[in-house]
Amino acid sequence: MKIIYILKSFAQLAGTERVMADKINYLAQKGYSITLITYEQGVHPLAYKLHPTVKHIDLETRFFTLQKHSLLTRSFYYIKLKRLFRKKLQGIVNEQKPDYIVTTTYSLKVAKDILRAKYNAKTIMESHINHDSLIKHYEFKKKDINRYFFLVYDKINKNTLKKYDLFVSLTEKDATQWRMSGIKTKVIPNPVTNYPKEINTNKKSNNRIIAVGRLNHQKGFDKLIEAFSLISSKYPEWRIDIYGQGELERELNSQIIQKRLEGRVVINQPTKDIYIEYLNSDFLVLSSNFEGFGLVLIEAMACGIPVVSFDCPYGPNEIITDMKDGILVKNGNVNQLSEKMEWMITHKVERTEMGIQARVSAKKYEIKYIMSIWEELFKNKLK
Structure with a gap:
């Protein structure tokens, strides 16, 4: 054919x-x-x-x-x-x-x-x-x-x-x-690009949040940075690694400086080995204003890490079962996003269990x- x-x-x-x-x-x-x-x-x-x-x-x-x-x-x-x-x-x-x-x-x-x-x-x-x-x-x-x-x-x-x-x-x-x-x-x-055969469910927390996508309006990374700034002082050991490139890189870096989050929120270049980064993270945040699907959600879930996502159109609420394999947040609500990120940070046992279920949910993809x-x-x- x-x-x-x-x-x-x-x-x-x-x-x-x-x-x-x-x-x-x-x-x-x-x-x-x-x-x-x-x-x-x-x-x-x-x-x-x-x-x-x-x-x-x-x-x-x-x-x-x-x-x-x-x-x-x-x-x-x-x-x-x-x-x-x-x-x-x-x-x-x-x-x-x-x-x-x-x-x-x-x-x-x-x-x-x-x-x-x-x-x-x-x-x-x-x-x-x-x-x-x-x-x-x-x-x-x-x-x-x-x-x-x-x-x-x-x-x-x-x-x-x-x-x-x-x-x-x-x-x-x-x-x-x-x-x-x-x-x-x-x-x-x-x-899903890769479904790892095995993951370490007893791994030590890296105190690391990951976000992936183009640095543009769609992905809403400005909201992610704002949400993290509301709780960052309470959890100084935690950081966010964003992987992506795009037209808003300079603007987002300026926001990071303005919020005094240098070294706590880092914008990294895209990588072909993104699955290594998922496996070395504790959870993923999707802060998009809209999506066609939300590929990064199932990628992260396949690696056994739970997700916090805006319930944006379309994709997240067809992929995530709220409070089972991830958390859905009212679309665009920065305060609620901050609260749910804090919940993930402070509930290690539940976060681990949620990650195990996330991997099960991602298998169908x-x-x-x-x-x-x-x-x-x-x-x-x-x-």
Whole structure:
């Protein structure tokens, strides 16, 4: 069976790239013929190692470079790049004659072009972020003229998504939103990258909280830092390690200094060995304003550490059973987040028991279980 995956790029050490690498490698190991097509990769190396049988092709249609031009010039080159994208993709599809073409909502701008080039392949659109984050008109007030423009924009995109043979969402609540627009949607959660065979349930506390994600508005690390500042003086031996990079790094470091938390809250570069960091931590905090799923939750839980998470849309409340394998906090409530972090700090026995249960809860996300759903779909022609 031949499958083409189309991604904007495969250069960041981030959750989506890690998940896509895991799925692609799993299928390649099972004997599927996999081609990964990127179109904005450029000279950047691949973020994660791919199975040697996976073929990677970059179309060299870097749409992001158009931002430096004026609107008129940008429009001209945008049309030119779109034509080049279609021509190159069509050539590959005609040559390989794939059974399936899979892409993600991060490639929404070329979604219609992929449909035009599909040959006889079945098409699948994966969503790695929630419905409301993709619908742009929600960002504007009702009387804002831009809202009406983006209402049309959103309608066009939804009509395109309806033409895909299947839309895959990560959570039930998100899937409900897409189905209301008449889009054929199936829920398939992300797989956990690694499920350690054994963990040390009697390990000594490292007095360490971990947080993982891009340093942007979505991940809400400013709220995490604020919450920790409310209790940090009471627990001077405790610290937070954040792993990520992004546009808010300088702003977050300034907040750390302002709160006098230097050395207590540390921003680290992303690492390919994040599971080592999970295993050396006592619990994870997810402070996101919104999520598509919350991959870091099941990663941490698989390592036997409990989680404290905002009950943000969507993902956490479908993954966490409150006070059993983690703790859910009212979305955006910094004071409550601080209180629940303190509970985790001061209840070592309960925290350990919660971590053991978290590992049990995460087992259903093992890649062999999640990928069996994908394989069944492929074999049954998406039925």
